[in-house]
Amino acid sequence: MTTIDRLCLSFVAPDAATQASGGLAVRFRCGGYDRIVHFAAQGATLAANGDALLCLGLVPAMELGVDLYIEAEVDRELLDNTRDIQALLCEWYPGYRTVAVDTGPIIHRTYPEGRGTGLFFSGGVDSSYSLATERDRITSLVTLIGADVALTDAPRVARLEALAKDVAARFGVGYILVTTDIRSVSDRLIGWVEYHGAVLAAVRHMLAHAFENQLIASSGDDSAWTFRWGSHPALDHLWGTGGARIEHHGLEHRLAKVQRISREPALMDHLRVCNRRFEHCGTCRSCQFMLAALDLVDMRTGAPTYRHLASTSGPLQVTGPGTLSEMRYMRSVAAGGGHAAIAAAADRAIRRYHVKKFLTRIVPLDEIARRFKRFKRQRRFIRQVERPIR
Incomplete structure (x- = not known):
């Protein structure tokens, strides 16, 4: 019988398909728990470095309440930033505690001159706004597949790839498609809301040789400072370093963002918002907001991905301080x-x-539900950790 020690992350030899695509394989290990996550890329070769592993491992370790070991070199600045990252997450999530972080050699990482600026791009309002407003400094789009579109959903994967390639071509920038099965492992350890910013940061470090700066589009206006979210204006830059910066971009009202991108046919042609399906359902919270926004800026006919919806068909919804x-x-x-x-x-x-x-x-149901999910994840993880390794 083993006991919980620490969560260890390392790079391992990838399978043939991942290796052929210039990809990487990451091992998550703790006692009897042993899982492999893959990252592959089109348009770039991903670099194995401990900074990416640290981004992938820190939040799950805090969620599970175990210490963290990174089996690779880590940049001193990023390691120092983990103190501020953990302090912020402990403030947000009752029950979190600071975990010990141990690594391989601590270094000052250097990078080549003349690198560009990347933008994580999904076709949504936020990343479209960042592209429209920062087009003069963006050199390439980075689209992550396997986050909100499952790798097994071939039609949606193909459409997301086509979307990214077409927008990049029409804006005259490069594009990089990164595919990953991270959620097949992470969803059993931690919620995607809490984790997604750290995953983006990890991919950013895998591409640090290509980009000096990487933009993550904000999902809110200035009110984003007041609510906890995996990608946050107080958090994102802490995952970066002086040589591999991360910028949380676009703290602006979403309606104002819609108004700005309405002047960009290349973005409106591919506008992707729906929580439920690629073609836009017209009834979810995001679709209802978008339909109202398009009517307010008089752009219903200028949004091809929404033309099949005749009118709003449900109530507007507010779910938190941001909305x-x-x-x-x-x-x-x-x-x-x-x-x-x-x-x-x-x-x-x-x-x-x-x-x-x-x-x-009176009855904090949301927080009770989050704590119960965390308790279930911890118990499931402990059972897997304590299984004998065969």
């Missing part, structure tokens, strides 16, 4: 522009949110 700020801004624009129906729908959404918020102060 509350967005809804208030939408309500103000709608009221000032004579869109009474949208203003009224925004008012109803805001009222419902305040009622829910009041109730959660």
Whole structure:
């Protein structure tokens, strides 16, 4: 019988397909727990470095309550940043504690001159806005496949690849497609909301030889400072170093972002927002907001991916501080522009949110659910760790 020691991350020899695509294989190991995650790339070769491993391992280690060991060289600046990263995460998530981080040799990593600026690009409003506003300094788009689109969903994978290639060509920038099966392992260790920013940071370090700076598009306006999220203006830059910077970009109201990208046909042609399917369902929270936003900027006919939806078919929704700020801004624009129906729908959404918020102060169901999920993950992980290694 083994006991929980620490979560160890290392690079291992990739399978033939991953190796042929210039990819990497990462091993997550702790006692009897042993899993392999793959990263492959088109348009670049991924570099194995301990900085990427540290990004992949730190948040799961904190979620599971075990120390972390990185079997590779790690940049001193990034290692020093883990103190601030852990302090922030402990502040956000009750039950987290600071874990010990041990690594291979601690170094000052150097990079070649003349590297460019990358942008993580999904076709959504946020990354489209960052591309539209920062096009003069962006040299390449980086699209991660395996995050919100499963690798097994071949049609959606093909459409996401085509989207990224077409937008890159029309903007005259390069493109890199990174595929990974990380969620087949990570979803049993930690929620994607908490983890996705760290995964993006890991991919960023795998591409550090290509980019001096990497942009991660903000998913909120200035209110993003007030809520916990895996990609956050106070957090993202801490995953970077002086030679491999990460920039949280675009703290702007989403309606204002829609208005800006409405002037970019290449982005509107591929606009991708829906939480449920590639073709946009028209009924989820994201689709409802987008339909209202397109009506407010008079761009319903200019958004080909939404033309099949005749009208809004459900209520607007507020789910947290970020969407509350967005809804208030939408309500103000709608009221000032004579869109009474949208203003009224925004008012109803805001009222419902305040009622829910009041109730959660009495019974914090969301936090109870998060803690219960964490408890289940920890128990499942412990059972796997304590299995004898055969």
